[in-house]
Amino acid sequence: MECKIMNKEKAVVVFSGGQDSTTCLFWAKKKFKEIIAVSFDYNQKHILELECAKDICKKYEIEHHTLDLGLLNQLAPNSLTRTDIEVDKESPDEGVPNSFVDGRNMLFLTFVAVFAKQRGISYIVTGVSESDFSGYPDCRDVFIKSINVTLNLAMDYQFEIYTPLMWINKAQTWKMAYDLGVLDVVKEETLTCYNGIKGNGCGDCPACKLRKNGYLEFKKLYK
Template sequence: MTRADPSRNAALVLFSGGQDSATCLAWALDRYRRVETIGFAYGQRHGVEMQARTRVRAGVAERFPGWAEKLGPDTVVDLSGYGALAESALTAEREIEMGEKGLPTTFVPGRNLVFLTVAAAHAYRRAIPVLVGGMCETDYSGYPDCRRATIEAQEKAISLGLGEAMRIETPLMALDKAETWALADELGGKALVDLIVEESHTCYRGERGTRHAWGHGCGTCPACELRAAGWEKYLETAR
């Protein structure tokens, strides 16, 4: 894999505590000398996502001493006002289904655009020139703000607005979920895969009671189905 320019020695990871952002955190720690994380409390229906962030970060620091030395502060930003405006099945009691505009009701309008803008403001003050996000257009659920074209346009807008270059790295953009599991394996081996399985959270319904082979979740929402299918494909490929 191509390593980042050594002069760009710091990165800020948009970190939700899910499988994708956990893999992105490991990816950044493998490449940059200093890595910080940022999360967003945007009125999510389920607090388990915010709890997963803490557990995954702690697990990374405990299991990977070399990465622990690079892992800097975590910042959580309160965006609950935005979440109330951009109501979805992730922020309000709504059914998870396809909406009238052909997008799933889990779509939070402009979420990645808002997150990236806020993260860029924080990164600017922290002298961090790189943002890392888990956006993916291969397995995305119809979310227009996960597309490569959207992220490239946002990178340009942010850089223009800040008056200096701000790069947005999306290491999962062209990967499916099986390849994301494989990337975690490549980066941190079984220890990282086990950590992501046990501690990360993806389920839209916020279920943590049932432990499947691929982790905790309801097993029937689109996020769980995608994660489970990727896990099975990953295991088949790894054999």
């Protein structure tokens, strides 16, 4: 199979409009000459996260696309897509939290890879983190390395997946945003909350607690 010429100056960013992916978006904006952000509509309860993603890209002049992945909601019922399932406030002793969406990162990266290859782009950026993975198996480094190899073999194309947050915690993620000059953007314009509240969020869900505790640690250690 003859591959398109790879553009080493461009990257595609998996972009949800949350803290981690927004930090990665600006990390990629600094590292690459041009970036494209790709978001996914999987019938998540809080469509505001897609609006956040769209607004951030428009404000900072980043090309943005939203892909339809609605079938994921049908296949993998979870608290992020179903109004009748309440988000776990604490991680369970066994198994994964009910906010885990089976196959989500695998499908996101697969569709983004297809998107990237059509444009001759080999670099993909995603905000997964093993340090703060909240019990999600598809945020582990071993998974990213595995799917990177699989995508290369499946499409006979040399992708390279970047995970800038893989080995850092939330305090260090806030520090990265600060160093990139986008601390206020991440703090005020993103949506991380499982209950769909922008900025500081509800303060009670696991995502908000992780974000808040990381910010407090960041202020204590770095400011």
